[in-house]
Amino acid sequence: MTGELSEAVAAAQAGDEEAFRFLYRSLQPGLLRYLTALVGADAEDVASEAWLQISRDLPGFAGGEFRAWTVTIARNRAMDHLRRQRRRPSLPVPVQALSELAGDADTAERAGETIGTESALALIATLPQREAEAVLLRAVIGLDAETAGRVLGRRAGAVRTAAHRGLRRLAALLERSDVRQPSGRAEQATPPRPRTGRGRPAPSAPKAEPADG
């Protein structure tokens, strides 16, 4: 996968449009999901800004982990966006979307899975931003802890800790919804939101960018 990706990067740098299309298809879902946790419904706009910059700066990409490079661009665009807005969206994903997704056909199709992609992302987005970012960069974008740390300007250890805390929080949320109503997990994803969601918006937005490592 990584080799395929770097081949495509080289080809796109040489002007190969299909290679660029491949890059877009490989990376956009992860970027969009990550951005949704950062800027909510504006994720698509921010993602297209990011792709604008990616295609412009691609010739200057000097090697290294291309995923990290793109996600750093996307993150910076998201931070700019938030700075412009001066406020974070109150809810990362509309609540209705969650209840609609409870009966998601997609969910039913995949026998093993109990939760749809959007519901999963909505749950992750309820985490404190630091934890949500760590989980998403690791599991969805597919970076290792060191690289994720470089994107976030934090130490790898801090990323591991944040991801671990995030996963424990998610496990607790899942368990709670499981106990109360085994059939409607996604629907149950909403109640915990006020608890974690309330404290998040104001303090974490400015905190997101400066490094603490």
Place this chain on the structure above:
Amino acid sequence: MRFRRSGGPAHRAESEGLLDAARGGQPPTAEADPLAHLLAAAAAPAEPGELSGEEQALAAFRAARAAPVPATARVARRWGRLRVGAAAWLAGLAATATAGVAFAAVSLDRPDEPAPPAPTTPGSTGGESAASPTGSGDDPTATGTPGAASTTGTGPTPTGGPGQPAGAGELAGHCRAYLAKSPRQRARALETPGFADLVTAAGGADRVEDYCLRLVPDRAPKSSPAAPATSPAARTTSPEAARATTPAPASDKAPASDKAPASDKSSTGRADTGKSGNGPAGAANVDR
């Protein structure tokens, strides 16, 4: 720690395992932890709606290819990004050159003085210790190595590619080497096989210059005074740079091991807001 009562990963290693499984795209088994299912769902393959911006992104790509004239602000930004890589490259080049010369001097002395003091530059000690293991007192091998080492110093190819699997970094390296030449040498250099890829990528020998200025815009203004600029850099970084570049005649993999982390770090670190803790990250980067 508040969640001790519940399931979920008990320690960081378990969390890392879950995250890596999701990242690797392994579908969890039916009876797996709900958390594993959640992560797998979050990392599930693309849904069509997520790719709705594809044509727009491609249009941006085309536009960027068609009109690559960089705005002033962008040049500044890109220059900032490339500075680290360029500095590393220049340091490597200078170190290779000085190490070659120093080593040549040392090996000329060698028949007479079995223990050469190597007083020239710090780079010479690094170069010598790396190059001499093959035959410390032996003339034939000793004279063979410096010759090759000095070729890497002047020749653009081996040091140009910072060891990426991709050809693009190599092209950038060719470009820097090309731009560092005088106009007369440039024309001649393009006829050599070492620059054939560059000519192909640029779409013709007459377009190489534009192509290169686009690829490495920072090199344009200071193509001639490159030599004096390198000497301080060489002094600071020469020990490891020399060690990495001296075995270059064998293959161009050796500089790769040295360059990859540097360019890697710069690529992610500089694209960020610049506040990233580079010290520890850089160290971690090396073991990776």
